[in-house]
Amino acid sequence: MNYYPGKVRLHWVRFVGLLSLSSFMLGGTLAYAQESDVTQAPNTVNAGIQKSLTEQIGTGRGDVDSPGSSQYLIARDPFRSIRRGRNLFQRKFTMEQGLGPRTGDGLGDIAAEGSIGAGLADSCAGCHGRPRGSAGFGGDVFTRPDSRDAPHLFGLGLVEMLADEITQDLRRLRDESILQAQSRGASVTRALVSKGIRYGRITVNPDGSVDPSNIQGINADLRVRPFFHEGGTISIREFVVGALNAEMGLEAFDPDLAQAASGGKIVTPSGMVLDGSLDAIEAPPAISESDDPDLDGVANEIPVSLVDHFEFYLLNYFKPATGRQTPNSRRGKQLFERIRCTRCHIPSLVIDKDRRVADVETRYDSRRGIFNRLFATAIPLMQEVGGSGSPPAKQPQGQSFMVKSIYADFKRHDLGPNFWERNFDGTLTKEFMTEPLWGVGTTAPYGHDGRSINLWSVIMRHGGEAQNARDRFARLSNSEQGQILDFLGSLVLFPPDDTASNLNPGDPREPDFPQSGHGNIALPKLFNNPDDLE
Numbered sequence: 001m002n003y004y005p006g007k008v009r010l011h012w013v014r015f016v017g018l019l020s021l022s023s024f025m026l027g028g029t030l031a032y033a034q035e036s037d038v039t040q041a042p043n044t045v046n047a048g049i050q051k052s053l054t055e056q057i058g059t060g061r062g063d064v065d066s067p068g069s070s071q072y073l074i075a076r077d078p079f080r081s082i083r084r085g086r087n088l089f090q091r092k093f094t095m096e097q098g099l100g101p102r103t104g105d106g107l108g109d110i111a112a113e114g115s116i117g118a119g120l121a122d123s124c125a126g127c128h129g130r131p132r133g134s135a136g137f138g139g140d141v142f143t144r145p146d147s148r149d150a151p152h153l154f155g156l157g158l159v160e161m162l163a164d165e166i167t168q169d170l171r172r173l174r175d176e177s178i179l180q181a182q183s184r185g186a187s188v189t190r191a192l193v194s195k196g197i198r199y200g201r202i203t204v205n206p207d208g209s210v211d212p213s214n215i216q217g218i219n220a221d222l223r224v225r226p227f228f229h230e231g232g233t234i235s236i237r238e239f240v241v242g243a244l245n246a247e248m249g250l251e252a253f254d255p256d257l258a259q260a261a262s263g264g265k266i267v268t269p270s271g272m273v274l275d276g277s278l279d280a281i282e283a284p285p286a287i288s289e290s291d292d293p294d295l296d297g298v299a300n301e302i303p304v305s306l307v308d309h310f311e312f313y314l315l316n317y318f319k320p321a322t323g324r325q326t327p328n329s330r331r332g333k334q335l336f337e338r339i340r341c342t343r344c345h346i347p348s349l350v351i352d353k354d355r356r357v358a359d360v361e362t363r364y365d366s367r368r369g370i371f372n373r374l375f376a377t378a379i380p381l382m383q384e385v386g387g388s389g390s391p392p393a394k395q396p397q398g399q400s401f402m403v404k405s406i407y408a409d410f411k412r413h414d415l416g417p418n419f420w421e422r423n424f425d426g427t428l429t430k431e432f433m434t435e436p437l438w439g440v441g442t443t444a445p446y447g448h449d450g451r452s453i454n455l456w457s458v459i460m461r462h463g464g465e466a467q468n469a470r471d472r473f474a475r476l477s478n479s480e481q482g483q484i485l486d487f488l489g490s491l492v493l494f495p496p497d498d499t500a501s502n503l504n505p506g507d508p509r510e511p512d513f514p515q516s517g518h519g520n521i522a523l524p525k526l527f528n529n530p531d532d533l534e
Contacts, residue, residue, distance in 0.1 A: 085313020098301030117142030149450035217411025321362035332487030407437035416463025
């Protein structure tokens with residue numbers, strides 16, 4: 001029975017959504033970068049992940065009517081799934097759970113299989129930590145002769161959605177042009193533009209063939225691949241499964257990727273469409289739950305339910321913050337635009353249909369901010385599905401969303417010899433995706449290889465397509481250059497554990513502050529049910 005009619009129910013739903021959101025990241029305890037769980041490493045203060053890996057696996061993938069399954073949690077308790085994904089991301093896996101070995105135990109033809117040099121981490125947070133630890137900390141894998149820098153993953157879901165929508169736009173333009181050329185019996189030339197970004201043009205012939213020679217910044221298939229510096233991977237799901245294998249030796253059998261890699265079309269639990277008839281999808285390393293490709297005696301090292309939680313967590317991961325603004329930083333933003341850096345680093349882009357269930361806007365706030373003077377405002381972006389049972393299913397509102405201060409154009413560019421990358425086979429990679437600048441103020445060193453020690457150095461390193469913008473920067477006075485650096489320095493990452501929010505404003509006057517965790521994006525748990533703790 002509906003006990004909350006009309007507007008009263010709407011306010012109640014929003015209230016419950018905010019209460020759920022308040023704990024969706026951290027669960028019942030604070031969470032700092034890499035962690036073991038308390039069943040593996042018990043301790044007096046009970047610090048660590050509160051669930052064992054078996055408990056996190058739950059009842060498997062299941063479905064929306066199978067309590068404890070990943071499908072059930074994503075549909076009916078999405079913030080619990082995000083919390084679980086977060087703790088999995090921080091988990092320090094063990095050899096008993098399947099950790100290692102490295103690809104080929106580090107032996108083999110590294111030119112043919114770069115993951116041989118990918119290292120061996122025991123936690124995702126070992127490379128992709130937050131400011132409290134590592135957040136893109138310099139070249140850390142030997143997948144190229146000059147190393148690769150691990151990027152931060154803030155805003156990853158927004159990046160995936162923008163890239164996918166741009167791809168759909170460009171392919172729609174191509175398909176419309178094919179129909180026009182066939183109906184007219186004459187060639188058609190069409191500019192490729194999506195979200196204000198220009199990707200060159202195509203010429204389509206009456207027989208349906210396409211001349212891709214004037215396409216810019218992407219491949220001829222018009223797929224934007226936003227992940228990895230060179231633009232190599234389509235989806236968060238592929239990224240997760242591939243990284244678990246290459247960097248940690250943890251092999252997942254994922255039926256979604258297996259089906260798509262075989263030419264099928266699937267929709268992941270996070271709403272990403274993977275169509276193997278249109279795109280080359282990366283197959284999972286294991287071909288079944290019983291497969292043990294690395295012969296370490298452990299099969300099904302990463303069950304599909306964990307892949308679901310990983311993907312859903314990263315889809316909804318925080319976007320970077322805007323730090324303290326000063327007259328200098330505001331002037332620097334104007335100069336940044338004046339010298340035309342924004343031709344590639346486009347400030348803001350619009351997503352047509354947002355698949356996330358929440359957004360967190362984090363900004364400098366001298367009054368309400370505590371640590372780092374940052375304050376986060378969390379907003380649920382979901383709605384209940386009527387008649388879906390109890391607890392009711394939730395789904396994203398699917399509205400448009402302005403992604404502010406991303407500073408990217410989702411294209412590859414040649415920035416000249418200073419950025420060219422050697423490969424193990426002696427070839428050079430010359431084009432790289434425009435790096436989004438959000439978070440750039442707190443992610444030194446810079447460049448895909450982590451070889452530039454500060455922002456001034458990486459700007460001056462630009463050449464090629466960015467030579468003119470680089471030269472305009474070089475001609476500025478020292479004061480004006482400093483203003484641009486001040487602006488870039490205000491685009492920051494933040495530690496959620498220490499960030500006050502509308503969900504938990506915090507109170508520095510409390511006697512156990514900050515050890516109590518007051519003033520972070522997670523509220524204390526509202527219920528004393530041990531099962532609520534992640």
